[in-house]
Amino acid sequence: MIDHDSLILAVLNDSPQATAIYDNGDLNIVYANQAMLDMWCADRSIIGNTFCYCFPNFAQEGFSSILKNVWKTGITYNATEVPANIVFGDRKIKRYFDFEYKAILDEKGQTYAILHTASDVTERKLANNRMERQREELSLSYKLDRLANTLSHDLKNPLSVLKMGNDFLLKNENLSVQVAKRWYKNFSESIQNIESIINQTLQLNKVRGSKNMADCVEIDKRIGEWINEVKLNFPEQQIEFQLGHLYPLNADSGAVYQIFVNLIANAVKFAVSHGAYLHIYSEETDLGIVYTFEDNGIGIPEGELSKIFLMEVRGSNSSHITGTGIGLSLVKDLMEFMGGTVNLSSALGKGTVVRLFFPQSVEDC
Structure with a gap:
């Protein structure tokens, strides 16, 4: 009779895919195949020890905190082309x-x-870096053209509301106060939508045509006004904001504002009806400053995560919520503009975790 557990272990051991398994919240390494040991430049003596104990450099670079967050939330984390320093003897090799x-x-x-x-x-x-430098200008021009086409479409809706309401009020001079207030509320919402769309256009144009002007952005002093701005646009949404340690960032202040407001707005828009929260915190790693936005909202279907940063793409479970599909694409463009990266993990009904990596140290600010 086939021992299925032994068969699975044999397959994993022979697999060229580097694989490891952790079996508790302390990140105990219960299994690692040879491909993973080779990648880590380690041997089998690490089995039975914790990830943080065996690889203090990985802990300093933020990987252990990601793993612990996966254990806590149950939300799988995917990332691509992430830098890490592999310790080999007395050397650190960046891979x-x-x-x-x-x-x-x-x-x-x-x-x-x-x-x-x-x-x-x-x-x-x-x-890819070499290719990206060659096609950067063409890519940004293409994105701007796509954005212009998208905005011309998205502006039609709020403008139509304004035109329709204006015509209605001109033809009906003796309206009740209640009906008139309802139309004025519609006007206000439409104007806010137009302002949001125009601001996103201007921000992307800034990415395309300007140099990266770095400022010392004190997030702990600015986050309150950004949260209040979003809450004004979504007065009916109830969500608790949990703020951890917020390191300052040496970055383009306009880009940081746009990134944070977009991510805060997403968490508010897609919040659950009861007990909603958004946890924002940061940590310093050996490679830079990491900001994490963790919510317990409606989440994103797993099969759609690979496309969620594309322009005009929205989760299939968000069709009942108004939006342009531009925000996350803009966040990605702005992070790359500043030399950083953004990763997103999500599970339907569990929430979303967005991780922003800024390649700098606290001393830079």
Whole structure:
């Protein structure tokens, strides 16, 4: 009779896909195949020890905090072309990896293991960088053209409301106060939508045509006004804002504003009806400053995550909520403009985690 557990382990051991398994919240390494050991430049003596103990450099670079968040939330984390320093003897070698921290859940929805798979994509990353520099201007021009087409379509709706309301009020001079107030409310909402669309256009144009002007942005002093601005646009949404330590950023202040407001607005728009929260916090790693936006909203279907940063793309479960489909694409463009990256993990009905990486140290600000 076939021992299925032994068969699975044999397949994993022989697999060229680097694989490891953690079996508790302390990130105990219960399994790692040879491909993963080679990638880590480690041997089998690490089995039975914790990830943080075996690889303090990975903990300092923020990977352990991602793993612990996956264990806590049960939301699988995917990332592509992420830099990491591999310790080999007395040297640190910078490599780039695609990896997945997959939360394995029990029948109650609780995490009981994390399956870690990874691929070294350093050569692909370096080749892509060379190609990206060559096509950067063409790409940004194309995105701007796409954005202009999208905005011309999206502006039609709020403008139609204004035109329709104006015609209605001109033809009906003796309206009740209640009906008139309802139309004025519609006018206000339409104007806000137009302002939002125009602001996004101007911001992307700034990305295309200007140099990266760095400022010291004190997030802890600015976050309150950004939250209040979003709340004014969504007065009926109830959500708790949980703020952790917020490191300052040495970055383009306009770009940071646009990124944070877009992500806060997404969390508010797609919040659940009861007990909604958005947790915003930051940490300093050896590679830079990481900001995390963690909510318990409606989430994004797993099959749609790979396309969610594309322009005009929205989750299929968000059709009942107004939006342009521009926000996350803009966030990605702005982060790349500043030399950073953005990763997003989500699970339907569990929420979304967005991780922003800014390549700088606290001393830069």
